[in-house]
Amino acid sequence: MKSTKQKNNQWVIGLVIAVALGGVVLSIVSTDRFGEKGNGLGPEYQYDLSELRKTDPAMILYKEASPRINTGHSWGRAIAVGPEDQIYTLGGQQLHVFDSTGKRLPLTIERDKELTAVTVLKDGSIYLGVTDHIEIFDASGQLKSQWESIGSGAEITSIVVTPDIVFAADFGSRSVIRYDASGQKLDSFGDFNLPSNYFDLAYTSDGQLLAANTGEHRIETYDLKGNLMSWWGEFSNQEPDKFCGCCNPISFALLPGQSGIVTCEKGLTRVKVYDKEGRFVGFVAGAESFDQRDGLTATPEYCYNRMGLDVAVDSQGRVLVLEPVMAEIRVYQRINTDNSSRSQGI
Amino acid sequence: MPNQDNALDRRDLIKKGLHGLALLVTGGVSGFLAERSQANSYHWQIDPSKCIACGNCATYCVLEESAVKCVNTYAMCGYCNLCTAFFEPAPKSLNTGAENQLCPTGAILRTFIEEPYYEYKIDESLCIACGKCVKGCKEFGNGSLYLQVRHDRCVNCNQCAIAVACPTQALTRVHRDQPYLLKGMDNKA
Ligand code: SF4
Ligand code: SF4
Ligand code: SF4
Numbered sequence: 335m336k337s338t339k340q341k342n343n344q345w346v347i348g349l350v351i352a353v354a355l356g357g358v359v360l361s362i363v364s365t366d367r368f369g370e371k372g373n374g375l376g377p378e379y380q381y382d383l384s385e386l387r388k389t390d391p392a393m394i395l396y397k398e399a400s401p402r403i404n405t406g407h408s409w410g411r412a413i414a415v416g417p418e419d420q421i422y423t424l425g426g427q428q429l430h431v432f433d434s435t436g437k438r439l440p441l442t443i444e445r446d447k448e449l450t451a452v453t454v455l456k457d458g459s460i461y462l463g464v465t466d467h468i469e470i471f472d473a474s475g476q477l478k479s480q481w482e483s484i485g486s487g488a489e490i491t492s493i494v495v496t497p498d499i500v501f502a503a504d505f506g507s508r509s510v511i512r513y514d515a516s517g518q519k520l521d522s523f524g525d526f527n528l529p530s531n532y533f534d535l536a537y538t539s540d541g542q543l544l545a546a547n548t549g550e551h552r553i554e555t556y557d558l559k560g561n562l563m564s565w566w567g568e569f570s571n572q573e574p575d576k577f578c579g580c581c582n583p584i585s586f587a588l589l590p591g592q593s594g595i596v597t598c599e600k601g602l603t604r605v606k607v608y609d610k611e612g613r614f615v616g617f618v619a620g621a622e623s624f625d626q627r628d629g630l631t632a633t634p635e636y637c638y639n640r641m642g643l644d645v646a647v648d649s650q651g652r653v654l655v656l657e658p659v660m661a662e663i664r665v666y667q668r669i670n671t672d673n674s675s676r677s678q679g680i
Numbered sequence: 681m682p683n684q685d686n687a688l689d690r691r692d693l694i695k696k697g698l699h700g701l702a703l704l705v706t707g708g709v710s711g712f713l714a715e716r717s718q719a720n721s722y723h724w725q726i727d728p729s730k731c732i733a734c735g736n737c738a739t740y741c742v743l744e745e746s747a748v749k750c751v752n753t754y755a756m757c758g759y760c761n762l763c764t765a766f767f768e769p770a771p772k773s774l775n776t777g778a779e780n781q782l783c784p785t786g787a788i789l790r791t792f793i794e795e796p797y798y799e800y801k802i803d804e805s806l807c808i809a810c811g812k813c814v815k816g817c818k819e820f821g822n823g824s825l826y827l828q829v830r831h832d833r834c835v836n837c838n839q840c841a842i843a844v845a846c847p848t849q850a851l852t853r854v855h856r857d858q859p860y861l862l863k864g865m866d867n868k869a
Contacts, residue, residue, distance in 0.1 A: 373735030373810075378784040380735075381815040383769055527796050529758025530822050549760065549796060569762060572770045579820030580760040601764065601820030 386571055386578075386602055389620025393574065395607065396618040396653060399667035403436035405656070412644045413656040413663065416454030417473075419648040424449040425661055429462065434648065436663070441475045451503070453493040461500070463490030468502060468517065481517035492535040494543060499558055501543060503533040510535065510545060510560065523560030532584035532600075532642055538592055548581035553595065553612065566612030571602070575614030578602045584642040590651050598643040598655065605645065605655055605666070618653050618666050722853040724840040725861050728826040730850035733811030733818070737827055740845040741809075747834035748809035748827050748842065750787070750802045753863045756824035759797035764820035765813035766790055766800055782816050783807075804830065824863065831859050 373379075407425020414422045419434035429443040429452060443449075443462070451463030458473025466488035470479040484490070484504055492503040499520070500513040508528050512520040526533065527549030536544045542563065543556045552567040567583075570576035577583055579601030586597045595608045596618060603624035607615040624643075644656040653666040726737070726748065737748040762774065766788050771780040776790060787806035791799045802825075809827055817825040829840075829851075843851035854861065 374739040375735050375810055376784075379738070379810040379812055381733075381769075381782075381812045381819075383819060386769060527761075529760040549758075549762075580758055580762045580764050581821075 383602070387621040389574070389604070389617055389622060393616045394618075394620060395616035395669055396605075396666040397669050398619075398664055399652065400436065400665045402657075402660075403432060403663040403665070405430055405432075405661045405663060406438065407661040409641070410644070410656045410658040410661040410663075411448075411450065412452050413646045413654055414452045414454050415646045415648045415654065416460075417456055417458050419650070420454070421646070421648075421654060421663065422452050422454055422460065423656060423663065424452050424462075429460070432663075436665070443471060443475050445469070451490045451493050453495055455495060461493045461495055463493055463502065465489060466506075468493060468500070468513075479517060481513065482519070484511060489531055491531060491533040494535045494537045496537055496541075496558065501535055501537075503535045503545065505531040505533045508533075510543070510556075512560065521560070523556070527581075529581040530584075530600075532581065534583075534585045536586060536588050536595075538588065540592075544586070544588075544595075546583050546586055548584060551577040551582060553583070553586065553597075553608075566608075574606075574617070585644045587645045587647045587653075589647055590649060596645050596647060596653050598645050600642040603643065605643065605653065619655065619664070624657070720836065721856050723831055723836055723856055723859050724829050724834065724843060724851050725854040725859060726827050726829060727850050727852050727861050728828075728863050730848045731811075731814075731827055731846075732848055732850075733814035733827065734847055735811050736845045736847070737809040737811065737842050740842045742837060742841050743833065743835065745833075746809045746842075747829050749804045749807045749830050749833075750809065750811075750813060750825055751828050751862075752800055752802060753824045753826075754799075756822050756863060757800065758822050758824070759793060759799060760821060761796045761798055763790070763798065763800055763817075765817035765825050767816075769816070783813055784810065788813060800825075826863055828860055828862075 403421070405423045405425060407423065407428065407430065410423055410425045412424040416422055420439070421432040421434070421436070423430050427445050427448060429449055431439040431441045433439055443460070445462070445464050447465040449462055450465055453461045460471040462469045462471065466485065467483040468481040468490065469477060472478055484506070488504050488506040490502045491505050494501040498515060500515065502511045502513065504511055505528060507522065508526045509522040509524045511522045514520055524545070526545070526547050529549050532546070532548055534546045538544065541558060543558065545554050545556060547554050547565070551569040552565045554565040555563045557563055568576050569578070571578045578599055582599040582601065583597035584600050586595050588595055592610055594610060594615060597606050597608065602621045604621045605618035607618060609615055641658045643658070646654045648654060651668060655664045655666065657664060738746050741747050766782060767774065767780055768782050773780060778786065781788070785806045785808055787803045789801045789803055791801070793799050811827060814825050814827060817823055840851050
């Protein structure tokens with residue numbers, strides 16, 4: 335039998351533990367984790383993008399069509415589509431491959447430097463930007479060719495392969511390098527205004543090269559010799575048909591039949607569609623879809639670790655957006671809006 | 681002479697005791713000093729990978745003018761013409777008119793370098809550490825602007841008042857040999 339003194343001691347100990355636990359719970363609950371309790375500063379000191387992040391629902395032309403695909407990377411860097419709409423993703427030093435339904439295929443390529451760009455040809459050949467040089471693999475993942483390094487500081491952010499010329503966007507030199515098909519460097523062109531390491535390219539079926547000159551907020555068209563032919567795009571944070579922030583669009587991809595261009599932006603993280611003349615058509619996904627609390631922009635490391643979206647389009651016109659922080663692919667499909675005037679654009 | 685030894689013992693004891701006391705005092709003082717100097721060997725600093733630029737740094741420092749200031753790591757800066765830390769999110773036009781500037785105290789200096797690059801410097805005497813530009817830089821730009829405790833201003837409180845108020849526990853103790861947690865391509869904070 336316990337004495338009254340022992341019982342009292344137990345009560346005291348219990349009370350102390352309860353108070354301590356209560357204190358812990360209270361401090362967790364009352365911790366101002368997002369700094370929302372206010373800093374006592376006036377409204378002129380607040381930075382509020384909430385209005386700019388709102389999208390007119392009538393402008394949203396796409397919806398997420400299937401569950402998100404987990405790429406298995408710790409963060410995602412680049413995405414491309416290959417034969418049979420296979421999906422190729424880069425994260426860190428690895429390339430992963432998925433079938434068109436998102437099922438992971440056994441092929442993995444791993445190199446000892448960061449993989450920074452990927453392009454896949456119709457025959458399944460994989461052109462990889464391995465930070466400062468290009469490597470070519472066959473469809474089974476066998477290394478076929480390794481080209482010379484561009485030099486220290488180089489960062490290949492996009493590769494375009496045409497029958498005769500291979501183009502590599504090099505963020506380091508802010509220029510596009512031209513190679514012949516065997517990997518011999520021919521020359522380079524452009525003095526692009528690139529405040530951050532996003533520099534995307536695409537190739538049109540009528541033989542022109544598109545390049546995102548992000549600091550100028552433009553998509554520029556070049557002939558295959560590197561002569562600037564035309565450009566479109568301009569800056570605005572308020573007008574949704576323009577490109578926001580210091581440097582956008584950070585990535586883009588062509589719709590089937592080159593009927594239009596899908597662009598991704600950072601800052602106001604969003605995905606939009608333009609027709610091939612550069613007229614705004616609508617949104618694939620507005621900035622609300624990439625809410626801060628999703629972790630995309632809430633982390634201070636954002637941008638520091640190249641956390642912007644990348645995009646590819648498959649043969650069915652599905653827009654595949656690689657969201658880097660969660661390392662997931664979001665699959666968007668056009669909503670059937672035949673009676674919408676905007677749908678006539680593309 | 682049974683007591684002689686005892687007397688000597690007592691003298692010895694007192695001597696030893698005094699010696700011990702002296703040692704204790706010296707030890708205590710030097711221990712205290714060592715502790716103090718050890719405490720002085722450590723400073724409060726903001727870990728930029730944790731800071732969300734909530735603005736508390738501007739108002740919670742015990743000093744009337746916060747010891748925290750904004751800094752720019754030039755190796756990360758895009759030198760953007762359209763600096764989103766310098767310009768309001770919705771600027772009326774892209775010039776240095778006060779109405780277009782994001783910093784409420786006008787603490788960011790914009791200098792033309794060469795087409796299309798501009799340098800951005802913080803005038804620390806005007807910066808109050810509100811973190812508004814840090815957010816602008818982080819949201820759209822490269823995140824090269826961030827907040828640091830400036831040790832020429834900080835009085836190194838035992839318990840930093842900002843550390844208590846910081847929602848992300850971004851304040852940490854750093855050794856005086858490396859008093860800043862600098863962002864940079866090779867020096868990820
Ligand atoms: S209180 Fe913390 S989160 Fe807020 S600005 Fe200061 S260091 Fe950053
Ligand atoms: S916006 Fe705030 S933190 Fe930035 S320079 Fe101005 S006063 Fe300092
Ligand atoms: S230690 Fe004291 S003086 Fe220094 S930043 Fe913190 S509150 Fe301000």
